Amino acid sequence: MSKPSHFDIIIIGNGLAGLQLALKLTSESFFSNKEIALIDPLEKTINDKTWSFWETEPSKWNSIAHKSWSKASIITSNKTTNLNLSPYSYKTIRALDFYNEAKAQLSKKKNISFILESVTSLIEKELVKVTTTDNSYTSNYVFDSRIPKEFSIKDKGNISIIQHFKGWVIKTEKPVFDETKLTMMDYRLKDGNQTNFTYVLPFSKTEALIEFTYFTEHLVAESVYDKFIKTYIKDYLKIDSYSILETEYGQIPMTNFNFSKFNTDKVTKIGTGGGWVKGSTGYSFKHTEKKVAIIVDNLKKEQRPSHLLFRKKYKFYDKVFLKVLKDENDKGEWIFERFYSKNKVQTMFRFLDEESTFREELKIMMSLFSWSFIKAFFKTL
Secondary structure (H helix, E strand, C coil): CCCCCEEEEEEEEECCHHHHHHHEEEEEEEHHHCCCCEECCCCCHHHHEEEEEECCCCCCCCCCEEEECCCEEEEEECCCCEEEEECEEEEEEEEEHHHHHHHHHHCCCEEEEEEEECCCEEEEEEEEEEEEECCCCCCCCCEEECCCCCCCCCCCCCCCCEEEEEEEEEEEECCCCCEEEEEEEEECCCCCCCCCCEEEECCCCCEEEEEEEEEEECCCCCCHHCCCCCCCCHCCCCCCCCEEEEEEEEEEEEEECCCCHHHCEEECHHHHHCCCCCCCCCCCHHHHHHHHHHHHHHHHHHCCCCCCCCCCCHHHHHHHHHHHHCCCHHHHHHHHHHHHEEEEEHHHHHHHCCCHHHHHEEEHHHHCCCCCHHHHHHEEE
């Protein structure tokens, strides 16, 4: 059967944002008679990343969560802060599990089409014309996850750094991990005067993801991550014998670049390409879920899809944070130590989820009161 040439909604990119949007649309009876296409050149058959996030119960993601934790620690040169996360759980999902579950659910819907093609251009008139390497389609609304070509980390008109990392999933011969507690950040192993930390997700007593992460402007050679991961396993975890099951490598832009200026009445940028990654942390999974819900609600009300997609005050907080990290990159350890030792972790999670009260925000800002933040505050006004 030939593909239709017109769809009510086209989603470009079958990543986190595209698939979450499609799942939300197909969960609402309002869209049951709408033809929806997902266009991506790849079938998403490999585990290319891991998403971690915190949330309270109940959760629609529990069936595909690879592991969850109710306890965590933040380790700095000065102290260890142990955190009881309740009523939150910190969870991790393997991307392949998410892709498979999303595709399995969507394939049951008669109004969903998966198109394995690469989009080459969009032209917006009364309808949006979507041209691919093989065909062309029209749509009433397009949701585009591609990063705008105008975006560059090196653009001096924006404040941008890169969260870049490499992780090893290792398996040990003997039980060595406390599988009930993750290490969110361990700053003891340093690469000079810059913000970097080790992240440990114990999946069992003998298996864990060990990841070395930077919040910096510049990347490093892949061998550098390997060197620090190996050192951390030997000197800090005291593990001599292990095998490497998997590796993952990634880069996430942390930026105040105005992605929303590319949104129109009919075309909406989504995911990383829409600025949905939290500028101050790089987290995206739960932010994606919330923004998808806003878009779907806007469509039902016949409003511009990107209406009220961002809240200005949180954009400002992210901008101040990014300014400090960009100008004084060595301050990262101090910032996160103060964040989690001077505030309840539940308050911090609400703040990072953009659900905090002004009183909570004021307390968090006071915990970070320093000349560095005062300078950044006034520079970003």
